[in-house]
Amino acid sequence: MANPLVDDRDVAFILDDVLDVARLCELPAFADHTPETFDLVIDSARRLAREQLYPTYRAMDQEPPVFDDGRVRVHKALQDLVPRMAELGLISAIRPEAVGGMQLPLSVAVAAQAYLMAANASAYGYVGLTAGAAHLIEEYGDDDLRALFMARMYAGEWLGTMALTEPDAGSSLGDITTSASPRHDGTYAIRGAKIFISGGDHQITDNIVHLALARIQGAPAGTRGISLFAVPRLRPEHGDPTALVDNDVRAAGMVHKIGWKGIPSLVLSLGEGDNCHGWLVGQPGRGLTYMFQMMNEARIMVGVNGVATASVAFHESLAYARERPQGRPPAAKDPTTPQVAIMAHPDVRRMLLRQKAIVTGGLTLVVAAARYSDLANHGDTEAQRHDGHVLLDLLTPIAKSFPAEYGYESNVLAVQVHGGYGYSSEYLPESWLRDQKLNSIHEGTTGIQSLDLLGRKVMADGGAAIVALAAVVERTAERAVAAGVDRRQATQLRDAMQAVATLTTELGQRGAAGDIEGMLRHSVDYLDLLSIVVVAWLHLERAAAARQRATRLGSRDGFIEGVLATTDYWFATDLPRVDTLVARIRSGEDSFVRMRSEWF
């Protein structure tokens, strides 16, 4: 059987049973939608993913882009695939109808994207990046800029990129040096170098619009001096989009990435010939602010990718475990009996169940975060929007990092299940392992996510986010008990949440006393801790929903059994790690802080 990429039953279960996404249709913003239109979108993405994107994945991994004389040629299949995704409206799926979008809830879009990313992450990458770039123009550009760039980008006629990073300013965006000088026609002369620009050149579309950060001459140093520009590869001469001339944007080099081989990562040289025009987007000096306002969405997208990349590998190793004969159970001493499928070995089932726990927990997490985004942006009441914002902000670094880190572990297990074959490029798991590694690095490393979580999100408003999380956790615990889930699991989750809340208060006090380093010292552990608890919360919600479904059906099917066993696994294996993590964070253990460079 072909790899399903993502489990259809699980997608339906999360949307319908666990998170009741259908209720979003009650909100005015989504009033034109019905559960049926949601299904249509997901189903068309799923079919495109299975029938078109996945069959080209391997070829794209094996035939990476070619850099030649300042231009880049990407895999030719992309010239067909990207327009197909654009035709389905995927670039503007969550944007308002007013700008040509489907006005789809992000939570529904995420489910559709999971299939596309699982099928072929780098092919979807062009869509995701273009959506982000066009969204910036929609949100902060004026009508002229929207008319010039946005509509063509949402239609997939021109693709887009995010051009932030520079060779000496990766995670430290305040240090970018690309310059912008005002020109007489209202545009700016751009000059500088960008690096790691995904999709920075290709032959899929003639034009590519780079959303680039640059510093207007005379602007202050640091983050406050950074502005946002639209810098097309071909510029509309005198604002005429049908008269395009070269805009002095050169691919100066290609980074040889270890995964995501379908989309090139480029060094771009802007204005080497002093002939690169950029269109200011929004206000001068607001570039980073605009970028950060888009950050939640971008980071959730990374999370979806992490889940998707783990999911496709999980399904591959599941099929392999069902088919590959090797060895016999310990009790079967007769060597003339046939070998059994490796699924029969408990440790193989352990590796599969761990993957399942990470993949299904991760998928629930990213959809849940997206649902809070939907409520934050389109909620009925101020309170709904406020709560949505608080939980979205809290969950975003977790939704970004948990799939990146635990997803990577899951991808390692998919290789391991394949044994020696997993170590070869004749089998696919190693390619997903390479793909997945990016997710702990781009859009803010795991370390940066952890500082964002503990230093900003958790400490904001006197710890309001943890209070809000504790409230939804309590609701889940109640739902679970009512649905017949073992009370001990509800208690275990409540205790873990309480331990996190108490620890957080203590850390806040350390910070308030001026010991910021001490507060943040174990931020990565704190991120891990909160991730484990959040995923436990969602697994308990899944168990509750599964039991309610069993009650409705009058019986338990294999899917329900699988959900319940996965929750049991997480509560027995990961949730107990909370105590050790809390103790370590609380202890203030400082061996690595004390370390000096010369001691290593």
Add this chain to the structure above:
Amino acid sequence: MANPLVDDRDVAFILDDVLDVARLCELPAFADHTPETFDLVIDSARRLAREQLYPTYRAMDQEPPVFDDGRVRVHKALQDLVPRMAELGLISAIRPEAVGGMQLPLSVAVAAQAYLMAANASAYGYVGLTAGAAHLIEEYGDDDLRALFMARMYAGEWLGTMALTEPDAGSSLGDITTSASPRHDGTYAIRGAKIFISGGDHQITDNIVHLALARIQGAPAGTRGISLFAVPRLRPEHGDPTALVDNDVRAAGMVHKIGWKGIPSLVLSLGEGDNCHGWLVGQPGRGLTYMFQMMNEARIMVGVNGVATASVAFHESLAYARERPQGRPPAAKDPTTPQVAIMAHPDVRRMLLRQKAIVTGGLTLVVAAARYSDLANHGDTEAQRHDGHVLLDLLTPIAKSFPAEYGYESNVLAVQVHGGYGYSSEYLPESWLRDQKLNSIHEGTTGIQSLDLLGRKVMADGGAAIVALAAVVERTAERAVAAGVDRRQATQLRDAMQAVATLTTELGQRGAAGDIEGMLRHSVDYLDLLSIVVVAWLHLERAAAARQRATRLGSRDGFIEGVLATTDYWFATDLPRVDTLVARIRSGEDSFVRMRSEWF
């Protein structure tokens, strides 16, 4: 500064201060050696590693072997490197002088190998495999066989392979089907297919001797029917090694491995033309027994490789962290101040210290295991040999798996420290990440190691191995307290060891009551648990040795500070995980055991 591959100070510290390997010279087997001859061997290996092997590593990774018409061409640098390693006597380093070896303790050889493997694992692979193959002939072959094959292999004139695995018998060696039929001249006609044969063909030497498992016609099914054969690529016609004819061994295909690119992994077809002769090694039906008697050494070699591969990447990321400017400390708000080296960020030091803890703990572990092997084989007294055997057997699955699993985590961190550059093949950490992944798979997967540990090693002789381990742990605790190490660390280690011992007794009782599945259910967790405790034991021994050195010197230098902080880190970060692991193993948690194929 060039990558040192392995820290010279740490090698000297482990051999001299921690494990006092010099005392091995008191044993008759090593009486011809002195600490100076040990140093000479290590130093010559170190120089070869740094000056010859490491500079060719990248080229070998980027230009993998070419398979063409039944022959394989490997990187041409190997035609120079392999003879150089042979000239240094590395193939027979630990073998007796009687067979042309250096009669070097394995513990010293391991230190030398660490440099070679860190420099270029696949180049060293030819040496390691040939050593293993020749050792089998030395140990189990008769004089004729030794005369024909062994000496040429130890001299590097003919290289060797281990040809065990078959397409349908990977981990389940009892299922191999390659056949051997007696021929009139005393040899056997071999026929079958082997897979994953490392170094199975190349142009480095004309002849290659495959140590192959096959089943003599009429032999019983299963492991008892398997015999060991020497199957050369070119056979000495009428036993004349100067008259070589083709022996009908064909490279039938090449596996495209994701790492170890310097050494090909081949499908070998034996006797397709009914003209492949094999020389029986030892007694019929004893092939697997012979192989397993070599297993400790082979598994320690994998462990050394895991440590070495983590070590070279650790040093690469350490140098990068010292040089790469990025960002500023949280307190430095002025964006016009220069960026700091990323070493200044506590979380980067955390990632480096974790690597250091894994690498130095792992190196101490593999040298310690090798030292028990030296005592087991060459100890003065029956008691010394017995204790050496018991601890060697216990430590072997840990020495194999800890570097493979934690070493992989360490390699992931080396990539992460490099940020976006770590995701590119312009930088080396990603190549070591690929290399390292093999170590959890070959020579018995981590799952298989865990069953060996818990099912065999720990349960043998009523749990004698854990008693022996507890005794050496206690000696370390006493040494540590005497040396001035914080008593709490000694107590923490004793408590952890006691917890393991109690748990082990309970598991033994489960097994004795007939619940073998229940006893072995959490074997991978048990392996992890014991690994953490064993590495904590060795880190405490390191701290004790470091304090003793400080007392001798009258001061602490940076190296000593680094050792002490690393021990603090492990005791604060990993050793506390013991409680959670013990609780989980004890609980009998069975979610994954209950899982059925159709529930996934």
